[in-house]
Amino acid sequence: MKPTVILINPWVYDFAAYDLWAKPLGLLYLAGRLRKSGFTVHLIDCLDIHHPLMKETGNIKKPVRRRYGTGKFWKQNVPKPPQLSTIPRAYSRYGITPQAFTRALKQARKPEAILITSLMTYWYPGVFEAIHLAKDVYPDAPVILGGIYATLCPGHASTYSGADFVVSSPRQFWPGELARLLKENIPDFTPEEKLEAFLPYPAFDLLTKIDYVCLLGSSGCPFRCPYCASHYLHPHYTKREPLELFEEVIFWHRGYNVIDFAFYDDALLVHADTHICVFLEEVVRNNLNLRFHCPNGLHITCIDQEIADLLYKTGFKSIRLGLETSDTELQRRLGKKFSEEEFEQAVAHLKRAGFTTDQIGSYVLIGLPGQTGDQVAETITYAGRIGTLPYLSEYSPIPHTEMWKEAVAVSRFDLVSDPLFHNNSIIPCWDGEVFEKASRLKSMVQDIRREALRSD
Ligand code: SF4
Incomplete structure (x- = not known):
């Protein structure tokens, strides 16, 4: 009989969460690879909005779903951790109930190992809870924790998670360390020796229902923004064969x-003419009538008229631009990736191609160390004036980034002591009337978006 592994995508514990094409892509790649290596893979996705066992949970409101597979998750309010008790917002566990999770665990065949992924560092309470419940049901199965939190905060994860092993490797999809651990714990396991990047396909077919598929045309990013850990999590910028x-x-x-x-790419449009354009032209040639989305911001300087036309013809429905800030000095600190003129040209190209204002969003950073509310307000106004919808992107301090030290120095929380304080909802690197300031900026965004949509 084939050996069994249980793969778990844990809950999100946060002040807010939304399914903006959010799937555990690294875990699904891993599932594909484990299947190829001869395992029976049992996936438990705590964020599964279609989970069959949730049908029996009559007292929880069914999540509202929106266009293109996006929408809300299952949600239950839970007490705030004591460290966050002063934050004036409700805290929730997003995902299926712990009862449904435990039943799903029991429905699987006894596993040889349990693999749990992790995403945001401050979501670790969901990871710990999943580990704890998995160990209750299968006390003899080794629990291996990997993913982003495990990679960025390995010491915290090893000390507190309860996992038997923590894989803190930047190579998320098939770390050598994981193959070694599986070999040690499962005597008749032989790992696939020759695995190509991006293959086999991530096992989306293990989900209860496929609302959408997340794609990677490349992994990593050639840029080094001081607030971003992409270079640490994916040290090599690798592109995929576009026809593949x-x-x-x-x-x-x-x-x-x-x-x-x-698309989950960090740098989808870089060297587009020899890469993503080849893919897009193939989509157009085959007249497939598909819809594409890019929740990660696109690089503004890469958008010329030809690319804008191609994105439109291919069926891109939502474009997000990484505007960050309109403040010249702050732009310089963030690596000055484009000028105002280039931003305005990119928007003009997109509009000429056929995109409407409601399809073009600009990510505006808020909460950076040293950034003022006025700088954010000016950027919001600017994004609206140029004909895009502003979207606030709250800064989360991340270990191993260039900005981390500065964040630690200015934060009103002890960022080093507990990853819960990395939560972007608490705007950890601002002080004073933080939530009032943020709420004024959010209202401003709403007003500008309403106005922009009215006059579009
Ligand atoms: S923020 Fe975006 S462009 Fe900057 S390094 Fe990260 S992934 Fe690359």
Whole structure:
């Protein structure tokens, strides 16, 4: 009989969470690879909004879903951790109930190992809870924790998570360390020796229902923004053969009727003419009538008229631009990736191609160390004036980034002592009337968005 592994995508514990094409892509790649290595893989996605066991949970409001597979998660209010008790917002566990989770664990065959992923560092309470419950049900199975939190905060994860092993490798999809651990713990396991990057496809077919598929045309990023850990999590910028990416889209579309595809690339448009444009032209040539989305911001200087036209023709529905700030001095600190003129040109190209204001969002950073509310307000106004919808992107301090030391120095919380304080909702690197300031800026965003949509 094939050995069994249980793979777990844990809960999110936070002040807010939204399914903006959020799937555990690294875990699904791992699932594909484990299947290829001869395992029976049992996936438990705590964020599964279609989970069959939630049908029996009559007292929790069904999540509202929106366009293109996005929407709300299951949600239950829970007490705030004592460290966050002064934050004037409700705290929730997003995902299925712990009872449904435990039943799902019991429905699986006894596993040889349990693998748990982790995402945001400050979501670790969900990781710990999943580990704790998994160990209750299967006390003899080794629990291996990997993912972003485990990689960025390995000491914290090893000390407090309760996992038997913590894989703190930047190579998320198939770390050598994980193959070694599986070999040690499962005597008849032979890892696939020759695994190609991006193959086999991530196992979206293990989800209860495929609302959309997340794609990677490349991994890593050639830039080094001081607030971002991309270079640490993916040290090598690797591109995928564009026609091979096209084959994956065809695989999900023809085999599973998938229409919506979300790119997870950090740098989708870099060297576009020899890479993503080849893919996009193939999509256009095949007249597939698909929808594409890019929740990660696109690089403004890469958008010329040809690319804007191609994005539109291919079926891109939501464009997000990484505006960050309109403040010249702050832009310089963040690496000055574009000028105002280039931003305005990019928006003009997108509009000329056919995109409307409601399809073009600008990510505006808020909460950076040393940044003022006025700088954010000016950026929001600017984003609206140029014909885009501003979206606030709250800064989260991340270990191993260039800005980390500065964040630690200015934060009103002890960021080093507890990753809960990395939570972007608490705007940890601002002080004073933080929540009042943030709430004024959020209202401003709402007003500008309403106004922009009225006059579009
Ligand atoms: S913020 Fe975006 S562009 Fe900057 S380093 Fe990270 S992934 Fe790259």
